């Protein structure tokens with residue numbers, strides 16, 4: 001074995017098919033998105049409206065079966081704008097946001113669109129935590145989280 | 156109430172950007188050999204090995220099991236954690252404290268055969284979050300922004316944390332990035348995920364870390380420089396970023412309160428002589444000060460500005476340079492424990508804090524739900 005011998009690199013790639021079930025709760029939520037309605041489950045004990053809806057409350061540890069419709073407007077609780085390009089992630093810049101919809105007690109992960117992102121200084125002037133946003137719908141909705149195209153600043 | 160357990164062997168390999176001349180098990184192997192030599196033990200003395208690893212980063216499933224042989228585990232008792240090695244330390248502690256074993260080997264490795272940002276996307280749930288482009292850094296940036304916005308933490312204050320830690324790392328031959336940076340360097344570095352800049356983000360480092368843990372009786376027999384674990388606890392918070400308060404680290408406060416109770420600490424700022432924290436971003440170092448009770452909510456950056464957490468300050472934090480200087484993903488938390496133990500032995504070299512008696516190490520299982528977290532706190536005292 002000599003020092004000069006090169007190290008051989010074997011390329012690898014994971015491409016494994018899955019069929020992820022949304023289950024009855026998320027399926028009900030996704031069916032509602034097709035009809036441009038956003039619904040959530042409410043905990044019978046702590047009364048929190050959990051978004052996205054889930055089958056049980058992790059704090060009270062009880063099943064959730066009460067549905068409520070929440071508003072399509074909400075408040076930007078947190079955001080980041082990704083400026084770096086990473087393999088497998090969306091093209092930069094994109095803005096990932098946590099939106100607390102009116103009527104919900106927890107925030108939804110989604111994208112922020114129709115905002116100035118390209119230039120950081122201008123972005124900082126236009127995108128702010130606490131700003132009001134609203135859902136923008138895709139024309140073709142298939143029953144998935146991306147039936148909401150993104151949230152946009154409310155004029 | 157609890158049995159005494161000591162760290163009697165410490166092994167670290169040099170951290171670097173890549174190591175194509177080694178397969179990933181070899182990092183654990185080299186670190187384990189170093190830790191055994193440091194303890195004055197050999198493989199035959201080891202009763203149980205606890206390994207750690209992350210499948211997606213290592214490019215194979217149950218990767219935490221593949222390193223059992225490289226940790227000296229042939230035909231021995233072994234268990235594995237798919238999280239940071241700091242949790243392997245917690246498992247090993249329990250196995251010894253339970254009286255089942257005398258000597259435990261704990262190993263962890265960092266590896267870099269894929270981009271951590273790319274593979275961390277699969278940590279997120281495929282229904283609601285993954286399709287949006289969530290990742291490790293994106294989630295940390297959301298948390299950093301929420302915290303900075305709520306308490307008015309400035310770009311300059313975040314840069315101050317990086318400048319402190321990179322300055323410490325500059326004199327630590329064991330870490331990866333060994334050059335100091337200026338506030339201007341940090342402030343002019345490229346935006347990555349706002350508010351995170353390039354110099355806020357840790358490198359992806361390759362290397363191994365191993366610790367040998369021992370029962371009290373065995374420690375008294377074989378070790379002249381034991382580091383006693385006097386408090387250890389861990390806690391987990393919701394994986395859902397939208398369900399938690401991003402402006403505090405609730406799982407870390409919960410773990411810290413339990414560990415302080417066990418170690419009999421009521422005023423950590425006075426009781427501790429140094430801390431090694433999992434500063435995955437400078438904002439997270441600040442968040443950790445608050446969760447650990449070192450600063451009031453929103454008050455952490457004042458500690459840095461006052462120099463209190465500098466190497467010569469009241470409570471030096473990350474005298475090793477921290478994670479921003481060396482980040483073997485999966486071993487970065489265990490490395491905090493190794494560095495804190497070296498300090499208590501007075502063997503930290505140029506970065507040595509004068510005469511420390513009690514140290515805190517914090518590790519988090521960063522990608523097990525990204526900013527949603529598992530945190531582990533270890534309190535240790537010199538022998």
Ligand SMILES: [Zn+2]
Pocket residue numbers: 043044045046047048057058059060061
């Ligand atoms: Zn509840």
